[in-house]
Amino acid sequence: MAGGDAMRERSGTVAYEGSSGGWGSLRGIGETMLRQAATPAALDTLRRQNKAGGFMCTSCAWGKPKHPHAFEFCENGAKATLWELTSRRCGPDFFVRHSVTALRGWSDHDLEHQGRLTHPMRYDAASDRYLPCGWDEAFQAIGRELRALPPKSSVFYASGRASLETSYLYALFARLHGHNNLPDSSNMCHETTSVALARLIGSPVGTCVMDDFAQCDAIFFFGQNTGTNSPRFLHLLQEAVERGCKVVTFNPIREKGLTEFVNPQRPTQMLGAGATRISDQYLQVRPGGDIAAIMGLCKVVLAADAQRGGTVLDHGFIAEHCTGFEAFRAQAAATPWSSIERESGLSQADLEAAAGVFLAAKRVIGVYGMGLTQHVHGFENIAMLVNLLLLRGHIGRPGAGICPVRGHSNVQGQRTVGIAEKPELVPLDKLAEQFGFDPPRETGLTTVEVCEGLLDGSVRAFLGLGGNFLRAIPDQARLEPAWERLQLTVQIATKLNRTHLFNGRVAYLLPCLGRSEEDLQQSGPQTVTVEDSFSHIHASLGHRRPASPQLRSELAIVAGIAKATLAPNARLRWDDWTADYGLVRDLIAETYPEQFARMNARIFETGGFYRGNSARERVWQTESGRAAFTAPAMLAATDVPDDNGRYRLITLRSNDQFNTTVYGYSDRLRGIEGKRDVVLMNPADIRRAGLAAGQRVALLGDAADGRARRVDALEVVPFDLPQGSIAGYYPELNPLIALDHHDRESKTPAAKAVPVRIAAAG
Incomplete structure (x- = not known):
C-alpha cells in the first residue's frame, strides 16, 4: 500500500492478519447463532433478509440492490437478526430474581443476552423490581402522567430503527401533545450531515444512489469503517476496484474492510484465490x-x-452553480504546507499523490462517516469535502457525489417523515390542515439539550422509542443520577439494556415486536417501510412467530399511548391506523406529496422507490440558490491544543457490536479478542509515557470545564495509530466526553478527538 506506510511504526502492534469477510465472517455469524440458541427457522429469515417479500435488516442503512445476491446480508446484519430471533426470554421471572439496582453491575452484553422481553412491565420502587402489568393499565398511567406535565417538559426520543409509519405517528403525537422535542439517534452521529449539507447544497442527505458506484472512477473515504459498520458496501467496492476504480482512504486506523476483502459469496476466493485489495492509498490522518x-x-x-x-x-459549473469560490481559492493559496502537514499528520508528498488520483478521475464519490461528523468542527470537515467535490463538478451528475454512510436502518427515514426538533423541516401548515390543530412552532430539544434539561430539571418526562439513550450519551456519570429525578420514563424495546435500569418516579418498560416478526393486526399481516442511505424506500414484511403473545408492534404502542393522552378528535383515527398501516402511508403521501405520492402503490418496487434529491438534479435549495464553497477558519477539527501528555481519544465500535449492542467480545478485524477494557496506543507513545503493553491504566477527561471524568482499569494495547492519538470502545469510554464537547453547528457529540490524559490505575 502506498501513502505514508513508512512513516508509521507498526512493529509489535496488535493486528489481524486475515482479510475482512471470508471464513472469519461466517465463523462470527455461526458463533452468534450458537450463543443466542436461534432456531433453524432463523436461517429462512436470513435467506429473505433485504429481499423483496422479506424483511429489511435492522442493522445499518446501506442500500438494498435491485438484483440481490443469494445472501443479501453481512456479518453484522446477520448478527442483528440472530440477536432478535434468540430463543432466550427475559420475562417476569427474571425480574423476580434480580433487582434493578443489582442489574446495574452487569455488562451491556450480559443484559441483552438475557433475551427478548416478553411482558409489559412497570417499575416498583419499593421492591426495586419490574413487575408485570396490563397494556391498558400502562397506557392509561402514561397518558395521565403526560397530561399532568407541561408538554414542553416531555421528550419523545427515537432510536432510528422504527418504521416510517411508526415514526410519522410518533412525530404527529408529539406535536399534538404540544412540543417539537423529537431528538433521535441522528443527533448523536449524523446531525452534522443534516446541518452542513442542507446549508451547503440544499439537501440534508447524500446525493448518491447505488448505481453511481458502478460508474465512478475514484472513491475518497474519510472516517468510515466499512468492514464493521456497513459490510455489504464491500461488494460494490470490490466490483468498483476490479473495473479500475481507485480508492483513497483517510482514517487514523487501518481498518481491514478498506484494505482487503475476501467475498464469502465467491467460492474461488473462499478457497484461497486471494483477497481483493481495496485502497490504493491509505493515509492515517491525525484525529481532527x-x-x-x-x-x-x-x-x-x-x-x-x-x-x-x-x-x-469545472469553471462553467462553478460560475453557474456556486458561490464563495474566490474566497476559498484565496484561503487555500494562503495556507502554508507546513500548517497542513502539522495538523493532518501527513506529508505534502502523500497528499499530492492522493490529489493525483482525484485529478485523473472524471467521476469522484466522497464517502464519509462519523470520523468527520463527531468533531467540535465537524461542520467544517464536511464543508471541506464539499469544497473538494465542487471544484470539478462532482455533485449532481451520475457516478459522482457526496455519500454519508448512515448507521441505524431507518434513521434517515425518520427525519424524512417528521422526527425533527426543527419545525422548519416539517410541513406544519399541512399537518394543521390534515388534523385540525395548531402545531407548536418553537424549536425542540436536541440530544445535548435534552441532557442539559435533565441536569437543570426542565425535562420531566422521557419516552424512548427504542435505543439505549442513557448509555449512548456523553457525561454518563453526571446524567445517570439526574435521570432518576424524572417524573416519567417509558421505554419501548425488544431487549433489556442499561437505560432501563434508571427510572423516573413512574416508569414503564414496554416490549415490542422485532422487524423480522409477523405483525398481525385487524386487517391482516402488516407491511412497514424504511428508507436507506440512498433515499430509497423499501417494504419490509416479517414472517417469524413473535417471541411472546404479549408483544405489540411499535406502531400499536405509540397509538395506544397517544389515544390515552390526547383529547378526542375525529380526525385522529388511532384504532384504524393500528388496524391497517396502509392508512398511515396514505397520510404520509398526503403530508409529503412530492416525495411519497402513491406510496402504497410503490413500496414493492424492485430496489425500492426513490423519493428524489434536489441537489442530485443541481437544484440547490440553499439561501443563495447555489452550492456554497466555504473558507474554514481553522485547520484542526478540535479546539483543544496539543500539549505534553494530552492525547486525542477516538471512540470505536468493535466487529462484534452495533451501536450500544455488544454481541460478543471478538474484535476480530483489529486482532483483539475476549476483552473491551482496552486503550489502543502507538508503541512510541507507550514508551514515551513509561508504560508497557498489558499494563492497566486510567483515562482522565481533559475538558476545559475541569470536571473530573475517569474510566479505570484499561489494558494498554500497542496498535497502529498516529502518535498522540489513542482509541478505545464506545460506549464504555463515553463518560470521558464532556457534554459541551460537540460540533458547534449541530451539537453532535464530538467523540472522535476527545482530550484525555493517562493516569495510574485506581
Missing part, C-alpha cells in the same frame, strides 16, 4: 486533521488548474 488534509488536496488541485491554463476545474 481532516480539514487540513482536504485543504492539502484542494491546494494541489487549484495549483494544477493554474499550471494547466484553467483546464482542471
